């Protein structure tokens with residue numbers, strides 16, 4: 001493809017797909033990110049040639065030269081989204097145009113070529129179509145889609161690579177929380193930050209996750225589930241979790257999330273929650289929240305609920321906060337009413353159970 005936004009995908013069905021019986025066994029309890037479908041999408045890019053060689057083929061290892069640029073300088077970005085089985089049996093995606101735009105924005109930040117939005121949407125369509133039997137049935141299951149792109153040029157010099165590989169793989173997932181939604185405990189890292197102004201925090205790149213892992217390990221060590229990162233400059237304001245945005249619900253009916261300051265990832269769930277909360281009659285604000293205020297407002301009872309949000313876990317209540325000098329609970333430490341109502345609203349929209357006035361639901365099949 002050069003110029004146009006359309007890619008012609010060559011479809012090469014997997015000659016040895018997983019049998020229906022084995023697939024059913026895998027789908028019974030897929031967990032998260034461990035089970036994969038029969039196919040993958042690959043599209044190549046080269047400077048001067050553009051995007052080419054678009055394929056849907058058997059999922060298989062990708063042969064790679066040890067001097068491939070991504071292995072040395074980490075030019076890599078990704079997306080995360082879910083294909084849902086709608087109540088009418090169709091298959092839908094939630095706001096995939098937003099994922100396409102974010103992948104392009106991440107590409108610009110990482111000096112990578114932009115995949116046209118239409119090619120992105122087509123790649124998802126082709127993969128879900130051929131692997132549709134892998135979408136779990138039932139309320140909680142979905143097919144997690146992982147589009148990603150990396151520098152494949154064989155070259156050790158430091159500059160933007162001139163060859164890339166874009167891929168999509170798919171993984172059936174069950175309920176993120178086995179046994180229902182329960183509040184998580186978060187760790188406020190005293191030592192580590194995730195992203196700094198001028199850095200790559202707003203890009204969905206693997207490097208941000210690499211930077212967050214040692215803090216996540218520290219959180220587990222402290223008996224917590226997830227890390228909350230503070231801003232890198234003053235270590236005062238709440239940015240977000242390692243892979244989820246954060247919201248605060250106050251007794252005066254206000255719902256607050258930190259503003260997109262360049263080091264926060266612009267979550268599509270975050271953006272949707274802002275809209276849904278306003279429609280539900282809450283006063284919605286994007287403003288900085290300091291850790292000191294978080295603690296004081298939790299103590300006074302002014303802060304009623306806190307939750308994290310992202311595609312994988314949808315909306316997760318935060319019940320307790322720990323840091324080196326202590327800990328505090330939010331509300332009674334349980335799942336808050338506003339949190340659970342927003343969660344239900346979002347899930348019902350994604351499953352096609354309620355009207356979709358925003359046109360967020362994209363029918364794939």
Ligand SMILES: *Cc1c(COP(=O)(O)O)cnc(C)c1O
Pocket residue numbers: 080204240241242243244245265266267268269270309310311312
């Ligand atoms: C992907 C991601 C989110 C959530 O984004 P969604 O579009 O809502 O899934 C939040 N924070 C980080 C760091 C992320 O990588």
